[in-house]
Amino acid sequence: MQILPRLDADGASRNAIDMARTVIGQGGAVIAAARTGALVGEFRQAGGVHLDLPFESLSPLARWRIARQIRNTLGKHRIDVIHAYGRRGARVARRAARTMGIPFVVSPIGNDDRPPEQWISPDMGMADAIVAASPFVASLVPQTMLANGARVEVIPRGVDLPRFSPAMVRAEKLIRQAQEWRADDLPAVILMTGRLSPGKGHDVLLHAMARMKTRHATCLILSREDENQRYRETLLRLIASLQLEGRVRFVSHAPDMPVAYMIADAVVVPSRVPEAFNSVCAEALAMGRPVVASCVGDTPGMIVPGKTGWLVPPGDAEALAASLDEALTLGIPARAALAAEARAAIERAYSLADAQKHMLALYRDLTRPRRR
Structure with a gap:
């Protein structure tokens, strides 16, 4: 069973x-206890x-009902392991695991509203394993938890x-997406994707x-039209005040992100706050795109300045x-060398395949009968 706040983007x-697909592909079954979100259909x-x-x-009655429903589900479906995400998931999982005698693991998740040192909660110290999405997250686990025997796996x-x-x-997908964004005749494209949130550093x-000296570059900001309207309006006012109309545009999310990355001449990740795992940065590097990112969280471990991208202070x-x-003025040989280094x-x-093997091995280890 997976327990997480919401199945969202x-x-x-x-x-x-991704882990559900892997477990199901191995002949297992997965139940996700989570609020309905954008990715429920895909799940x-x-x-x-x-x-x-x-x-x-947050009401006590709601918590009691959630706990009862999870316990009933655990008993009905003979769940072998619980994987919780975040502080609330850890709280619910700890109680259910203790009651039902089922091992549980927990993955801390980033939260723009909390400093990184608060990503780890006391409930997580009671897990059979803490799965850190990066060495940065592993470094946040308090020494007291480690001294008490907390097991930390970096996956x-x-x-x-x-x-x-x-x-x-x-090629046809690339042309179609570029035309949809009206980017097929742009001299240079800077792409930013991610949630519309102040912590992402849009401002x-x-x-x-x-x-910028490269005045011909156009920045495309990917977002859903109904996402964080108040913040979007703030950004639109800033665009107007900086006289960036025509050079910065909001565009709809792409159904095929590899295609979206290939349209970009540079991908930018200007986050103000750290993330547990910078998926945008990792995906863009895999696509061989020049990436300029803030030096926060796990991102410095992904980018080698001057070889695979650029790091800047948040x-x-x-x-x-x-x-x-600098990224937009790279010559063809330099871009090709950077792309090869980044991909490698x-x-x-x-x-992802290696990460899934590691996680499956952890699940199997925790569910293996122990000798007395």
Whole structure:
């Protein structure tokens, strides 16, 4: 069973679905206890069973009902292991696992509203294993937990390398997506994707765009039309005040992200706050795109400055502008060398297939009968 806040368009949900496919492919079954979100349909298509639970509710009665429903489900379906995501998932999983005698693992997840040191909760110390999506997350586990025997496994969420491969992008899909975004005749494209959230640093990017020397570049910001309307309006006002109309556009999410990355001449990740695993950065590098990213969280472990991309201080629009200018002025041989280095680095350290094997091995280890 997976327990997570919501099956939505975020890294934790994507990881949960990838693992569900793997477990089901091995002949197992997966139930996800989570609030309904954008990825519920995909989870069900993978063969998973969705249990819709209101984890955002804080009332004692709601918590009791959630706990009872999870215990009933655990007993009915003979669950072997519980995998919880985040602080609330860990709280629910700890109680259920203790009551039912089932091992549980927990994956801390990033939260823009909490500093990284609060990503780890006391409930996580009671898990049979803490699965860290990066060495950065592993470093957040308190020494007191480690001293008490907490088991920490670093298992990156990984990149689906066969899917995120330039060789797999078909020309007709590339042309169709570029036309849909009205990007087929743009001299240079900077791509930013991710949630519309202040922590992602959209405002820093806009100030950087105003400072760039490469004036012919257009920035495409991927977002859903109904996403965080108040923040979107704030950004639109900033675009107007910086006189960036025509140079910055909001575009719809692409159904095929490898195609979206191939349209970009540079991918930018200007986050103000750290992430547990920077999926955008890893995917863009796998696609051989020049990446300019903030030096926060696990991102410094992905990028080798000068070889596979650029790292800038978070919130530094001047440095971001300079690095984007440099990325966009790379010659063809330099871009080819960077693409090869970036792809090879992701293949070595962030293969989704390797991550899934590691996670399956952990599940099997925890469910293996122990000698008394």
